[in-house]
Amino acid sequence: MHASASTHKQAADADVTAEPCVAAAAPAVEPQVVTRGETHERDDRAPDGAAFVDWLAFSVRAPAGQDRRWLEETLHSVFCVSRDGWADHGRGWFGYEHRITLGAFGLLAFGGKTQNQTLHVELNAHACRLVTDWNAVRMWGEVYSATITRVDIAHDDEHAEAIDVNRAREWFEAGKFNVNGRPPRSEFIDDMGSNQGKTLYVGRRGSGKTLRVYEKGKQLGDTTSPWVRAEVELRNKGRVVPWDVLMSPGKYLAGAYPALRFLCQEQSRLRTTQRAAQISYESMVRHLRTQGGKSLNVMCKVHQGDGVAVLARLVREGMPKRLAGLEDVLRGIETFDVSDD
Numbered sequence: 482m483h484a485s486a487s488t489h490k491q492a493a494d495a496d497v498t499a500e501p502c503v504a505a506a507a508p509a510v511e512p513q514v515v516t517r518g519e520t521h522e523r524d525d526r527a528p529d530g531a532a533f534v535d536w537l538a539f540s541v542r543a544p545a546g547q548d549r550r551w552l553e554e555t556l557h558s559v560f561c562v563s564r565d566g567w568a569d570h571g572r573g574w575f576g577y578e579h580r581i582t583l584g585a586f587g588l589l590a591f592g593g594k595t596q597n598q599t600l601h602v603e604l605n606a607h608a609c610r611l612v613t614d615w616n617a618v619r620m621w622g623e624v625y626s627a628t629i630t631r632v633d634i635a636h637d638d639e640h641a642e643a644i645d646v647n648r649a650r651e652w653f654e655a656g657k658f659n660v661n662g663r664p665p666r667s668e669f670i671d672d673m674g675s676n677q678g679k680t681l682y683v684g685r686r687g688s689g690k691t692l693r694v695y696e697k698g699k700q701l702g703d704t705t706s707p708w709v710r711a712e713v714e715l716r717n718k719g720r721v722v723p724w725d726v727l728m729s730p731g732k733y734l735a736g737a738y739p740a741l742r743f744l745c746q747e748q749s750r751l752r753t754t755q756r757a758a759q760i761s762y763e764s765m766v767r768h769l770r771t772q773g774g775k776s777l778n779v780m781c782k783v784h785q786g787d788g789v790a791v792l793a794r795l796v797r798e799g800m801p802k803r804l805a806g807l808e809d810v811l812r813g814i815e816t817f818d819v820s821d822d
Contacts, residue, residue, distance in 0.1 A: 523725075524735035524742055531731030531744055534615070535606045535712065536633035540599045541625050549591045552600050553581075559621050560604065561611045562586050577601060583608070585800075601630070615727045622724040629722040634730040635712040636744045637697065643744060645709050646679045649694040657740035658683050658692070676704035683738065689718030692738060702764025711744065713737045765801055 543551050556562040566584030574580040578592035586608035590601040612618060622629070638644050652658060653667055665688075670680040678699035683692040691714045698706020713734050715722050726733045735742045777791065784790040 523729065523732045525732055529729040529731045532634040532636045532713075532734040534609050534612075534632060534727055534730055535635040536604065536631060536714070537609060537629070537727075538601070538603045538631040539622065539627045539629045540601045541622075541627035542597075542599055544625070549589065549600055552589065552602070555621065556583065556589070556602065559614075559617055560608065561613055562604070562608055563611075574601075586611075603631075619724040619727045622727075627724075628717060629715075629724065629726070631714065631716050632722055632726055633712055633714045634726065634734045635710055636731075636734055636741075638709045638711070638744075639698075639707070641707040641709045644694065644711055645707075646681050646694050646696060649681050649683075649711070649740070652740040653681070653683060658738045660738065672699075686714070686716060687718065689716045689720050690714070690737060692741075702767070711741065713741070 541552065543549065557564055562583055563586065564584075567581055568584075569579065569581045572580050573593070574588065574590040576593050576595050577590035579590065581589040581591075583589060583604075585605075587602065587604040590603075591599075621627075636644075650669060653664070656664065658665055658667075665684045667684075668682040670682075672679050676699055678696035680693060680695035683694075684690045693710075693712045693714070695710055695712075696706070696708070697710040698708030711734070715726070715733070715737075731744075734744065780791045780794070781788065
């Protein structure tokens with residue numbers, strides 16, 4: 482016989498609040514498995530690690546006697562979201578009266594008569610890479626009957642060996658993205674040779690399933706990078722997105738469209754994050770050199786080559802938006818000469 486719902490929640494509360502997020506423990510009691518009429522596909526032939534979670538959004542009601550502080554503690558202890566930079570800017574969010582920005586990691590929304598006493602969380606890619614135990618997250622979501630409203634699952638091909646935007650277009654034209662015999666909607670964004678990056682969209686958000694195939698390296702600022710990302714966005718539009726997707730993202734990516742079933746290379750989130758940080762850093766240096774290099778040269782002459790004195794007049798606290806959330810990774814990346822050829 483399964484334990485009652487209140488027993489599950491008491492057990493989860495004990496585990497969620499016990500330890501800071503070094504390696505969050507899963508609730509000790511296995512939740513009841515409930516079938517809710519899931520409609521999208523999962524391909525069990527694909528490896529779980531062929532994709533990774535790159536965005537997670539969910540809504541949940543706090544247990545009786547609890548308020549949003551219960552969820553704030555959960556975000557820290559189970560989801561490993563740092564408390565640094567959390568701020569309430571006095572704005573709402575899509576029908577919620579209040580919105581707390583979780584530093585560089587997303588948002589927490591609450592309040593509002595039309596939201597049926599729910600709390601809503603959006604966790605971006607920076608937040609998802611910090612999660613140490615997706616099984617603990619899955620069990621927490623199932624125990625508290627939280628509803629996933631969006632999840633992005635991604636596959637990176639750093640050398641465009643298995644997939645690129647042009648091949649994806651050919652597959653679309655050949656019908657390899659057809660579901661139930663019908664082609665989904667599509668849109669192609671061409672950079673017209675600017676090397677800013679091309680993107681192919683398949684599906685539409687209104688249907689709850691969208692694929693983006695885009696030149697990730699170029700998007701980050703490296704105009705010569707071959708790095709391509711295939712990313713499926715699932716929403717709870719006419720479907721229930723199960724918490725199991727966090728444990729088997731590769732299977733759900735493969736099951737989204739027939740053309741994706743061959744993407745089986747094991748993904749390394751650490752390698753992807755380091756590469757993204759490296760490209761973003763070098764792009765920042767190039768822009769700084771282009772926009773302020775001559776001014777810095779003048780300052781160095783005025784200060785007789787004293788670089789410390791120049792930096793003392795220029796440096797201020799904070800991070801550029803493109804590098805926010807990557808502070809820990811930046812300390813270990815390699816740097817390259819970005820001088821003009």
